[in-house]
Structures are given as C-alpha cells and as structure tokens.
Amino acid sequence: MNIQVADRSTSASKGKVKQAIADCDIHPSPKSLEIEIYPYLSKRWRSYLESYGFIYRQGFPNGPAFPKGQPDAARRDAYPPNGGRPGSDLEFMREQHLDPNNVQLGILNPLKSGQGLQNSDFAEAYCRAVNEWQIAEWTSKESRLKASLMVPFEDAKASVAEIDHWAGNPHFVQVLLLSRTIEPLGQRRYWPIYEAACRANLPVAVHAFGYGGTPVTGGGWPSFYIEEMVGHAENTQSLLTSMVIEGVFERFPTLKVILVEAGFAWLPALKWRLDKLWHRMRDEIPHVTRPPSELIQEHVWLTTQPMEEPEPREHLLDTIEWIGWDKLLFATDYPHWDFDDPARALPLKLSKERRENFFLGNALDLYGLR
C-alpha cells in the first residue's frame, strides 16, 4: 500500500515475462454523469437527481462521512491525462494498468452505483443505468474486463428482477453487494437475492464500504478514516458470521460468496472462534448442521487487497495455509491509493503453480473462465 507517484509501469519486470494476473477489484467511474449515465436514466430520475442529488444513509451528499486519505481515494498518478476522474478513461487504464501489469481478467466493481441510496425506486433505476453503462463503455470495448451486476440490495424483489433481467449475459460474472447493509447479510430479507444469483449461476461478491446507517463499530462512530478503513475487516467478519449462523449456506448449497477489499488474514481466527461457539451453542442454531469452518471453506473466497504485511513476512504463509491457497483471488483496487502492486504484493518464495493460481488461476476457476 502506498501513494508513491514514481513510474511503476516498467520498473519490476524488465527483461522477463510478467506473471499474468486476474485483478478482481477494479473501480471504474463515469467520465461525467451527464455524458455516460444520464442516457440510461428516465427523464423522471434525471430530474430527481438534479433536484435532490444522491441521498445516502449518511449526512453528506457530496463526499464520504470520513474524508479519504487522497482525493477520490485515488492514486495521484491515476488521473487520466485527458481529464476526468481516476478510473474513467479506458485507454489510460489499459496504458497504466491492464497492459503493464499483464491483467488477463479484470473485474469491474463500480462503487457509486445507486447502492445505499435511501430512495429505493431511485436505487433500482440507478443500478440498472450503471449496469447498462458498464457494458456500453467498458466490457464491450475491452474483452479482458468483466462487469458486476449491481442490484439495489435493500429491496430484494427489485434485486431479483435485476438479476433475472441480465441472467445469462456473459458480460456479468458476479452480483455485487456492498458490505455496510441495513441488516446483517444472513438475514432473510436478502435470501431472494442469493436464490436468484444461484439460479443465474453467478457468485455474490460483497465489497467493503457502503451506507447502512449503523455506526461502523458496535461501540459507536470512531474519529478517523483509518479506523473506518481498518474496520471494513470487522464489518466483513460480522456479515460472514451472519451468513453462516443464519444458515444461508445450508439453504443455498451452490452459493459462492466473494469478500472483496476487506483483507483476509482475519479469517482463520474467525473460523476457530465460530467453530468453538458452534459446538457450545448448537441448541440455539440447530439449522447449522456443520462446523462453520467447513461451510466457509466450501462457499467463501476472498480478494487479497489490502494484503496484510506481517513481520516477518513468512507468517503470511501460515495464514494462507489456514485459509487455503485456492480461496484467495488477487486484486489491486486500481485506481485507489491503497493499490497492491502485483510485482510487490507477495514477496515470498512460492512454487510456480502456487504463484500462478494465486495471481490468476483461482479467479479463472471461480468465474468459470479457464
């Protein structure tokens, strides 16, 4: 993780072929709403947006509750030379990221997508617009990129309609939710989404961040952006706990869940805790018939960024072994400031096969793109 602005496009790879990678977390932005999103919104919603803007479950309409570490949370060198926001120019993304980092598969995760808006009807319309936009401006122009199906997840019925609408469309490789929901994601209000995703044969990815309205800790709002950022891991642990304990994986045996941008080193300790608790508390949760660690092993994948950096770094090998080498999907978070550079992100001696699967193969297998 760094914000350095040195030219990294060629630095680590001179003279050798770079490991091809799957980048399972790329954030595209529209050049402008008027040019790229408005064409997919009805007159009613364009007019609504002009009058009311984006009203989320937080107080500021124009920025995050916690000011980011960088403008737009972006790498300083990620602003396209022709103007616009970081991540808004496909040609520049190819030049800065896809080509030099040998990205063979890039998963688009739009963040300002209508998810978390208070107005459900608007959220529904906006998610549809962002889905149309991803195909028109990105995946139909660049075959290495795949889209995420945005759904207004607080309204399960509308979400199911959106999944059914796009089911079978090869541009979409996953359904995307945000992690900060109104209720824990294992609760029944969200089950129709999982059912529809299984029916469409799409994994459900949950990206850190969002607008659930609940304090980011069980003990209230912290002061600092760093606490919110670090807290995405705790938030993700809570939603995963909910999915396990509510019995989501037993109810939807083909469901695949991908936890995006929450790190991963916390997972082993969570599995140990849940297993211990499950043994003790089976009278309360008889619907959970297998140890949580088994359910997680079968149903859950995690993207790697921001990758934990222990000292000594070798401790991470224990951690990955406890998670499973086949469960991690490499991601950079381009164009955000906490980008993990594939040339530097895992400075450990690995077998060729392990390295290839970590950076590419696991994602190709999961998304069925091998």
Place this chain on the structure above:
Amino acid sequence: MTIAPPPTTGAIDCDIHPSVPSIEALLPYMADHWRDTIVQRGVHNLETIAYPKNAPLTARPDWRPAKGLPAADVVTIQAQALDPFATSIAICNCLYGVQLLMSEDIAAAFANAVNQWMAAEFLDRDPRLRASIVIPTQNTEMAVAEIERWADDKRFVSVLMLVMDENPLGRRLYWPIYAAAARHGLPICVHAGSAYKHPVTSVGWPSYYTEDYAAQSPAFHNMVSSFICEGVFAKYPDLTVVLAESGFTWLPAHLWRLTKFWRGLRAEIPWVDRPPTEIARDHFRLTLQPVDAPPTVSDFERLMEHMGSDEMLLFSTDYPHHQFDGNAVLPEGLSPTLARKIMVDNPKNTYPRLQ
C-alpha cells in the same frame, strides 16, 4: 492417597464473574432516594442479554446452582473457582447492566452500590479476591469520582469498562477516566459486553445470541484501533489496557492490518509515532479464556509465534462461563515457561497492585 496439586496452583486468575443475585442485594448499599426509586418503580435486576440465564455459554453445567444465578456468593466461588484451580488470587469483574442505563444519575448509584456490595460480600470475605471498579461511563465526571472513591482500597486493582459503550473507548471524552486510572496504578479492564446503545454489529442487530457473542471479537478489534489511533497511550504512557474475555488468536492479524494502514495514513494521526504492533505489545494485555484455538498443537505454536510476545496473555478461567471442561483451562502447546509467565509473572507485571 495423595492428590497431585493442579497445574494452575498459585496462578492469578484475571477474570471471574460474581453475579448480583437480585436487585434486593444492592438495596443496602444505596441512598434512600434510589432505594425508594427501585422499589416504587419496580426496577428489575439488571441482568443483560449478553449472558442469557440458561444459555450453554453462560454457566458450566457443574457450576450451575439448583436455584438462582451462578457465582452469586463467596462460598460458591471458593468451592468452584478458587480451590479446584488452587489459584492464589482471582480478579472479580462484575458484569451487571450498569453501563446500559440511560440515566447517568441512576447509573452512578448502581455503580457505587455494586462496588460496595463487591467489597462487603466478596473482598471482605476471602483474601484471595480482588475486583475491578465498576464505573458509570455515561458521565465521565461521575466515573472519575467513583474511581477516586475506591482508589485507596488496594483490593480494587483495575477499572472495568465494556468493549461496546456509547462511543469508541479511545475517544477523548473518556480520557479523564484514563488519567485517573493511570494516576492510581489501575489498568483499564475492557471486558466483552455492550451497553447496547448501538447494534452489536456494524450491520445491525443479529438474529441469534450466538452472533452477539461472536460480535464481541470484532468489537475488540475496533477498540484496539480506537485506543491506538486516538493516541491514548501517547497521552498516558503508563496506562495498560487488559482485554478480558476477548479471545486473543485474532490479535496478530488485526495488528498487521492496522499497521499497514498506519503506514499509509499516519498523517491523519501524527501522534501515533511508531507501528501499532509495537504500541499494542507495550500497552495491551489479554486474558486467556476463551481460547479460540486452531485445530492442532502445531498450528497453535505457530500462532503463538505470530503473537510476537510472551508477555501479553494473562491467565483466566472466565468462571462461571462455559469455556472449557474440568480443569483443562490451559491450552495444549504452552511450554512450562510460557504457562508460568501467563499464570503468574504477566499478571503481576500488569497489575501494579498485585506486586
């Protein structure tokens, strides 16, 4: 026939939980006004949903009385928590719903009554017992006043807070509490539990008690972040925070993550002038139970290497909560040297009043 002494002989148990048997037990320790209030308004005993009375975790089967609450009198505690483990000292952390109350006045009255009750019913009756001071965190001035009231009684060895209060525990409104604690050589004991002023998870209320208990762990991660990021230890370099009933196997991964973000975002918190991993090793201690252990001894040994310190763990039984059976309180894979440190040396170094 001679019976070998238990392997925990002489240990210092840093987390046991006497129960307030009924609200009537506290009435003798309250001023007339509050006694009348409680009787006239029919105030219930302040048990909380953090430990449902008959849930399997709340009390071990062999520690459940035929009637009433577990661990509710000194004789029971002697017979179940002290004698079988041959512990030399045990620290009582009374989990009673003081922090949940909405009125700071009634919270202060309850906190003081619980402390008086603790002194009279337990500390006066067994020289092995110590306690944490219960404070009304609803009002910082009142909390400090309660610490001052007991500061001269050396049997009170720490100050009790819940991991989920109304605000993250590092925030400055709580600093006078930390100043008072540091002044009197009292560590802050942050115990699992919630004031329930917010949902226990950052995504709202769960469905099952199992999730409530699981949620304690993320809350501890959040509060480690809060204490460090707010600069509590830069302001109070002598302060120690004991995380009780927190589990500990999560700590290394959390500190790796916090330290990575600190490298990128330290400009936001310039008073944090060294890696959070180092700060944590100097200022946080964690009680042993529950041990959320990996499946094999060799995994456990690797995890203990990740901890990077043999000074952070403090022996505890978490009596009467059901964390282990029989006397299997020490996890497999501890060397005798490390076990000795956890049982005796680390607690003595953590609590100045136990030296």
